[in-house]
Amino acid sequence: xxxxxxxxxxxxxxxxxxxxxxxxxxxxxxxxxxxxxxxxxxxxxxxxxxxxxxxxxxxxxxxxxxxxxxxxxxxxxxxxxxxxxxxxxxxxxxxxxxxxxxxxxxxxxxxxxxxxxxxxxxxxxxxxxxxxxxxxxxxxxxxxxxxxxxxxxxxxxxxxxxxxxxxxxxxxxxxxxxxxxxxxxxxxxxxxxxxxxxxxxxxxxxxxxxxxxxxxxxxxxxxxxxxxxxxxxxxxxxxxx
Amino acid sequence: xxxxxxxxxxxxxxxxxxxxxxxxxxxxxxxxxxxxxxxxxxxxxxxxxxxxxxxxxxxxxxxxxxxxxxxxxxxxxxxxxxxxxxxxxxxxxxxxxxxxxxxxxxxxxxxxxxxxxxxxxxxxxxxxxxxxxxxxxxxxxxxxxxxxxxxxxxxxxxxxxxxxxxxxxxxxxxxxxxxxxxxxxxxxxxxxxxxxxxxxxxxxxxxxxxxxxxxxxxxxxxxxxxxxxxxxxxxxxxxxxxxxxxxxxxxxxxxxxxxxxxxxxxxxxxxxxxxxxxxxxxxxxxxxxxxxxxxxxxx
Numbered sequence: 373x374x375x376x377x378x379x380x381x382x383x384x385x386x387x388x389x390x391x392x393x394x395x396x397x398x399x400x401x402x403x404x405x406x407x408x409x410x411x412x413x414x415x416x417x418x419x420x421x422x423x424x425x426x427x428x429x430x431x432x433x434x435x436x437x438x439x440x441x442x443x444x445x446x447x448x449x450x451x452x453x454x455x456x457x458x459x460x461x462x463x464x465x466x467x468x469x470x471x472x473x474x475x476x477x478x479x480x481x482x483x484x485x486x487x488x489x490x491x492x493x494x495x496x497x498x499x500x501x502x503x504x505x506x507x508x509x510x511x512x513x514x515x516x517x518x519x520x521x522x523x524x525x526x527x528x529x530x531x532x533x534x535x536x537x538x539x540x541x542x543x544x545x546x547x548x549x550x551x552x553x554x555x556x557x558x559x560x561x562x563x564x565x566x567x568x569x570x571x572x573x574x575x576x577x578x579x580x581x582x583x584x585x586x587x588x589x590x591x592x593x594x595x596x597x598x599x600x601x602x603x604x605x606x607x608x609x610x611x612x613x
Numbered sequence: 614x615x616x617x618x619x620x621x622x623x624x625x626x627x628x629x630x631x632x633x634x635x636x637x638x639x640x641x642x643x644x645x646x647x648x649x650x651x652x653x654x655x656x657x658x659x660x661x662x663x664x665x666x667x668x669x670x671x672x673x674x675x676x677x678x679x680x681x682x683x684x685x686x687x688x689x690x691x692x693x694x695x696x697x698x699x700x701x702x703x704x705x706x707x708x709x710x711x712x713x714x715x716x717x718x719x720x721x722x723x724x725x726x727x728x729x730x731x732x733x734x735x736x737x738x739x740x741x742x743x744x745x746x747x748x749x750x751x752x753x754x755x756x757x758x759x760x761x762x763x764x765x766x767x768x769x770x771x772x773x774x775x776x777x778x779x780x781x782x783x784x785x786x787x788x789x790x791x792x793x794x795x796x797x798x799x800x801x802x803x804x805x806x807x808x809x810x811x812x813x814x815x816x817x818x819x820x821x822x823x824x825x826x827x828x829x830x831x832x833x834x835x836x837x838x839x840x841x842x843x844x845x846x847x848x849x850x851x852x853x854x855x856x857x858x859x860x861x862x863x864x865x866x867x868x869x870x871x872x873x874x875x876x877x878x879x880x881x882x883x884x885x886x887x888x889x890x891x892x893x894x895x896x897x898x899x900x901x902x903x904x905x906x907x908x909x910x911x912x
Contacts, residue, residue, distance in 0.1 A: 374712055374715075375712065375713050378709050378712040378713060379709075379713075381709075382701075382705075382706075382709050385701075385705070386698050386700060386701065389700045390700065448698075449698065452694075452695065452696065452697070452698060452699065453692055453694040453695060453696035454696055454697065454698050456662060456692060456696055457690070457692055457695075457696030457697070457752070458696075459661075459662060460660055460661065460662060460685055460688070460690035460692075461685055461710065461713045461714065461756075462682050462685045462686040462713060462714065463713050464682050612662070
């Protein structure tokens with residue numbers, strides 16, 4: 373237990389020291405939420421701007437902490453030889469992975485709470501929320517995006533991984549139903565975007581927070597992506613270059 | 614530690630070719646050879662970081678892959694690259710490693726041992742090359758190891774830092790630890806090692822005690838600008854003779870009679886004889902000789 377606690381502490385300390393990570397985790401989602409809820413430029417599927425945005429921004433928060441933050445940090449740890457050195461201690465892979473999972477979940481929880489508070493302050497009033505679906509979707513989303521982040525981190529050079537994670541973040545932000553509804557995209561992009569895990573996650577959250585029925589297809593998409601990306605990460609992750 | 618018939622391939626490239634050696638408790642075993650000779654690969658296999666293509670390795674009676682966690686709690690590993698996050702602070706990372714090894718030794722004691730108390734709040738990225746090496750060594754000592762794998766521990770370290778590291782390595786061996794030290798700095802190996810394992814191009818070219826290696830390779834060196842018939846000199850002195858430029862080396866255990874016969878041979882032929890030196894050869898010369906012999910055998 374001491375080993376796990378010590379590793380968890382290290383994970384959180386390293387994360388907290390990276391200013392650019394905090395910007396990505398907190399700054400960008402809050403900025404997007406405030407800006408687009410105040411400026412009437414987005415189509416919002418008949419919802420108020422803030423009611424449309426909050427679920428998408430929550431999905432973006434999951435992407436930023438589970439995929440980008442975890443992936444970039446792990447990529448650099450691999451390139452600096454941190455993982456290789458930890459591999460010569462009695463810590464073991466399960467404890468290391470568990471410490472990373474718990475650290476990511478803690479950061480993600482804090483991030484989601486902050487965004488919910490910001491949303492409420494901006495006038496967001498969710499009705500008849502199915503919290504079980506919300507929780508399941510966030511857990512599935514976390515698993516899926518962590519799988520994507522670790523797959524990239526486990527195969528690419530640290531600098532390439534950094535660029536790839538940020539590029540993917542931007543792509544999902546624009547095409548993943550986060551701030552622009554998929555229906556507003558050009559037809560070719562629309563059918564592609566519909567199969568993205570970010571679209572599925574933001575749609576499930578948006579429906580859950582606005583008393584709309586769950587679209588079962590979205591849940592299936594998220595489950596398939598989660599299974600596929602976790603398996604890919606397990607199969608292709610390399611602990612050292 | 615026992616290594617038997619170890620082979621490691623990287624794709625089509627054979628990095629380590631069928632090597633066997635032992636490292637015993639209380640001794641410093643230097644694994645030496647030029648860059649790319651297979652030293653680090655061998656150390657990585659023995660410390661469980663890399664898997665072997667074939668062969669057997671046993672550390673404290675344990676298999677580095679199968680019994681990895683059990684073995685890890687009893688060994689210390691100093692990797693060639695740092696393995697520390699740049700933003701991690703010295704005291705904090707050392708404290709973390711002490712915890713991972715069950716706090717067998719206090720982090721402060723290790724900081725004192727490697728003379729980094731004043732730097733405990735510094736981050737890894739702000740340390741000098743020598744300080745990074747000392748911290749890296751301290752991390753390897755956090756386990757109070759029974760077997761320590763130290764890869765290039767004095768590389769990039771200044772003279773004072775080298776003295777400190779040599780003393781720590783000697784103390785470690787004196788405490789009963791089997792120290793396996795990989796280095797391409799042969800002078801460093803000569804200062805620290807009890808046993809020597811020499812590599813070249815993934816193959817073992819010597820595996821013996823340093824004392825025996827230096828003892829059987831005593832030499833007499835001289836400088837001459839005259840043309841010397843090496844075959845005749847070798848026959849006369851009954852030993853192997855080599856010439857590198859103006860330097861002539863005679864490989865033999867020398868005494869006063871040997872020196873007198875040698876001097877007389879030069880005087881009789883009216884050859885120039887300068888800078889006659891008797892003594893223990895440098896490991897570097899021995900390595901060069903053994904390497905040349907291995908090449909000749911191949912041919």
